[in-house]
Amino acid sequence: MDGRKIRMVDEMRPIERFHAVMEKNPVDRIPVAPVTQTGTVDLMEASGAYWPEAHKDAEKMVKLGWAAYEVAGLEGVRIPFYIYAEAEACGAELTKWKKDNHPVLKKAAVSTLEDIDRLEVPDPHRDGRMPQILEATRILAPRCRKEKIPLILTVIGPTALSLNAGMTDSMYSMVWFKRNPEEMEKLMRKCLEIGLVYAEALIDAGADTILYNGAFDAGIAPADYEKMPLRYNREGVRKIKELGAYVIYHSCMDIRRVFPQLLKLEAHAISLSQEMDMAEARAIAGEDTVLAGNVDPTYTLIKKSPEEVIEECKYCIDAGSDILCPGCGFGPKTPLENMKAMVEAGKKYGHNARLAKR
Numbered sequence: 001m002d003g004r005k006i007r008m009v010d011e012m013r014p015i016e017r018f019h020a021v022m023e024k025n026p027v028d029r030i031p032v033a034p035v036t037q038t039g040t041v042d043l044m045e046a047s048g049a050y051w052p053e054a055h056k057d058a059e060k061m062v063k064l065g066w067a068a069y070e071v072a073g074l075e076g077v078r079i080p081f082y083i084y085a086e087a088e089a090c091g092a093e094l095t096k097w098k099k100d101n102h103p104v105l106k107k108a109a110v111s112t113l114e115d116i117d118r119l120e121v122p123d124p125h126r127d128g129r130m131p132q133i134l135e136a137t138r139i140l141a142p143r144c145r146k147e148k149i150p151l152i153l154t155v156i157g158p159t160a161l162s163l164n165a166g167m168t169d170s171m172y173s174m175v176w177f178k179r180n181p182e183e184m185e186k187l188m189r190k191c192l193e194i195g196l197v198y199a200e201a202l203i204d205a206g207a208d209t210i211l212y213n214g215a216f217d218a219g220i221a222p223a224d225y226e227k228m229p230l231r232y233n234r235e236g237v238r239k240i241k242e243l244g245a246y247v248i249y250h251s252c253m254d255i256r257r258v259f260p261q262l263l264k265l266e267a268h269a270i271s272l273s274q275e276m277d278m279a280e281a282r283a284i285a286g287e288d289t290v291l292a293g294n295v296d297p298t299y300t301l302i303k304k305s306p307e308e309v310i311e312e313c314k315y316c317i318d319a320g321s322d323i324l325c326p327g328c329g330f331g332p333k334t335p336l337e338n339m340k341a342m343v344e345a346g347k348k349y350g351h352n353a354r355l356a357k358r
């Protein structure tokens with residue numbers, strides 16, 4: 001024992017705890033919040049709202065999103081369950097819609113350099129599935145306020161959207177990034193605008209936190225990142241903060257190379273993918289950065305026992321995580337008992353978290 005008092009009864013409501021962490025204030029224990037996607041087959045069965053309908057229909061999106069809180073016990077609600085809202089609103093097409101897997105890109109919104117000039121900023125109240133996501137947000141917002149839990153929505157950052165996420169196919173966008181920087185900058189600027197228009201609509205509808213997805217940042221060399229991506233991602237973070245939301249920046253894959261650059265984005269928190277070690281990230285980030293993560297959702301949460309999930313959660317907490325959550329999104333085949341084990345770990349060991357009151 002380290003002599004700290006163990007409190008088994010929570011002193012703070014989930015929203016107070018979550019916002020306190022964002023403000024780097026002391027908390028009673030670590031929050032266990034859904035910052036990445038939460039749709040799983042077990043929660044679909046519990047809620048009666050299945051993919052692919054829950055990607056497309058507001059009522060079903062609400063039911064499945066709510067189940068992460070009500071059934072699994074996660075301390076918040078997070079919708080939607082995919083990363084293609086912006087791209088679909090710009091004309092991208094998806095295929096292979098399944099109950100137990102993510103849809104696959106069939107046709108990107110931008111396939112040629114000429115498409116960049118034709119690309120228009122979508123109207124979130126009219127285009128693609130954005131209206132359904134906004135409707136689900138409006139339904140969930142008062143419910144989350146009543147339960148005192150955060151409502152987390154997601155927007156794709158300008159780098160990730162211009163290089164991937166259904167807007168382009170990374171097979172050719174990475175070539176453009178090297179060979180056609182002026183065209184790529186035009187696209188990145190437009191992607192920034194698309195994200196900001198969408199973020200404003202989500203915040204108006206009641207989102208209190210935006211998970212700003214930088215899914216493809218790991219693929220960029222640090223020297224390149226210092227040019228366009230840093231500027232546009234930082235502007236995006238700043239403007240969403242000005243709209244009144246908390247911003248968590250998420251990057252998939254091993255972001256070791258550009259991690260120092262991500263610290264310059266000045267998001268309220270950084271959500272780490274599972275490939276980066278939490279202790280190493282904390283050592284680089286220092287004490288002044290809020291880190292979220294990063295239990296492995298592809299192996300630990302799917303294949304291991306609840307006891308082993310709790311062990312890995314304990315490691316993340318002790319290594320310096322401020323928000324306990326998976327690295328990337330929950331895999332659809334995550335057993336419910338492992339989601340619950342993560343919540344249990346937060347309640348049991350969360351008093352050891354960095355920001356917990358001593």
Ligand SMILES: [Zn+2]
Pocket residue numbers: 215250251252253273327328329
């Ligand atoms: Zn990810």
